[in-house]
Amino acid sequence: MSNKIVNWFKYASPQSFYPVAGKMIPWFWVLAAIFGVTGLWISFFVAPTDATQGEGYRIIFIHVPAAWMSMFIYVVMATWAGLGLALNTRLSGMMAQALAPTGAIMAFLSLWTGAFWGKPMWGAWWVWDARLTSALILFFLYIGFIALQAAIDDARRADKAGAILALVGVVNVPIIYFSVKWWNTLHQGASVSINKAPAMATTMLWGMLIMALAFWMYSIAVALTRVRAIILEREAHTEWVKELSEVKQ
Amino acid sequence: MSAVFAIIRRDLLLAMRRKSEVLTALFFFIIVVSLFPLGIGPEPALLRKIAPGILWVAALLATMLGLARLFAPDHADGTLEQMVLSPTPLGLLIAGKIAAHWITTGLPLVLLAPVLGIQFDLDSGAQGILVVSLLLGTPLLSLIGAIGAALTLGLRGGGVLLSLLVLPLYVPTLIFGAGAVEAYISGTGAGGHLSLLAALLVLGGFFAPWATTAALRIALE
Amino acid sequence: MNWGSPAEFFAMGGYGLYVWGSFGVCALLMIAEPILVGKRRTSILRSLRRERIAETLDTQ
Secondary structure, three states, X not given: OHHHHHHHHHHOOHHHHHHHHHHHHHHHHHHHHHHHHXXXXXXXXXXXXXXXXXXXXXXXXXXXXHHHHHHHHHHHHHHXXXXXXXXXXXXXXXXXXHHHHHHHHHHHHHXXXXXXHHXXXXXXXXXXXXXXXXXXXXXXXXXXXXXXXXXXXXXXXXXXXHHHHHHHHHHHHHHHHHXXXXXXXXXXXXXXXXXXXXXXXXXXXXXXXXXXHHHHHHHHHHHHHHHHHHHHHHOOOOHHHHOOHHHHO | OXXXXXXXXXXXXXXXXXXXXXXXXXXXXXXXXXXXXXXXXXXXXXXXXHHHHHHHHXXXXXXXXXXXOOOHHHHHOOHHHHHHHOOOOXXXXXXXHHHHHHHHHHHHHHHHHHHHHHHOOOOHHHHHHHHHXXXXXXXXXXXXXXXXXXXXXXXXXXXXXXXXXXXXXXXXXXXXXXXXXXXXXHOOOOHHHHHHHHHHHHHHHHHHHHHHHHHHHHHHO | OOOOXXXXXXXXXXXXXXXXXXXXXXXXXXXXXXXXXXXXXXHHHHHHHHHHHHHHHHHO
């Protein structure tokens, strides 16, 4: 039992995680490509035209995965942050830092695609709908996290301060979502409900799930690549980095 | 506990010596609120409708003004490090500082809001709800803001960064606070909003000093 | 198969702007992000290599 714990902690050091991540990254790219091509094929050639929304509904094949990932990455980021504070491992902070830009991009994509879906469906680029508004605030939370880390020069302090902000944020996200929803129901006249979407065809659901897997694999691949760059930047003066074959060339 | 009151008394005393800071935030609140009718037009029905939102947003911004200086002077002269070393739990001392911040910035807004409400033609019932919602909401703003102030302590561009971190977290307070007044005006009753605001205040009062303490320890490392 | 011709495919039943506006920006960001991360990696590797060379010159 204790052996297992030791093993896990072994991978928690940047030095041993760096090569492991390097070996995993190509696989995640391959998976992302396979799921991406399959998902795109389903979303454009298999899934039938929607009865009410025509071809415009095909946007949800990227909108929903992006929205899911933006929320999921925030939770994962906060988990890493919490681990970093509790166990004082260096890698956790680096992981949180590596995930934030990808999460912000996902949040941006969910807003962007949401606007491009809303324009033909609702007749407006932006509607103060509960989900859209929460997504916007989630995007702000990501930006705040990135800005805070960028403003702190000392890497350890940046990690810990970012961790506290991520944890405060993750506690707040449900409260924000609930409050925005509450606010939205009181101002019903001003917005349109998305909930009236009819039951989805199974091929559409499959397309969405496979695209979500593609986004997921992409996020892991990109975050691992970024965490490797962060490890090199932070550990630049250690012996093991100087002994790496890619540095020795 | 006496240490907490000592901190509050000290911070209030310091604030009294530097009245201009407190007054600046207060006049900022008044000016921002007064600008809206000039920008939008003096139609009473419209003003009555937007009053809760404007008063609340102005209160958020006015609270932000003082936040950057919540811990900075104590950090600069070493008082903060003395607090960390003192036998009293740091969380309590920080709670005292947050309370003092609320008394100097939040409470004046609460007292002033009805006067500004007159500008927007709010009736006395709506005024009452506005005061109660601000009374419950402004301490929450100080509590959440303190976390941001501790995180950005001593950073370059701290002020702008602080607002970037804190304003999104203010959203629920704004919604329930302004919503309470709106709900009263529209006749649906403000009870639900106010109790949710009170629940958030309890939650914030419990967790925020704790998170602020953790953030301060990191900043002082 | 939903489309009779490539033109029909690109028109997306009149929703071309919206569908391709979404997928296009999504593809753009998902290409740009790995490139930027890759650049970050090559730049840190370059400076590490330079440092290494400087060190070996120092010891000689």
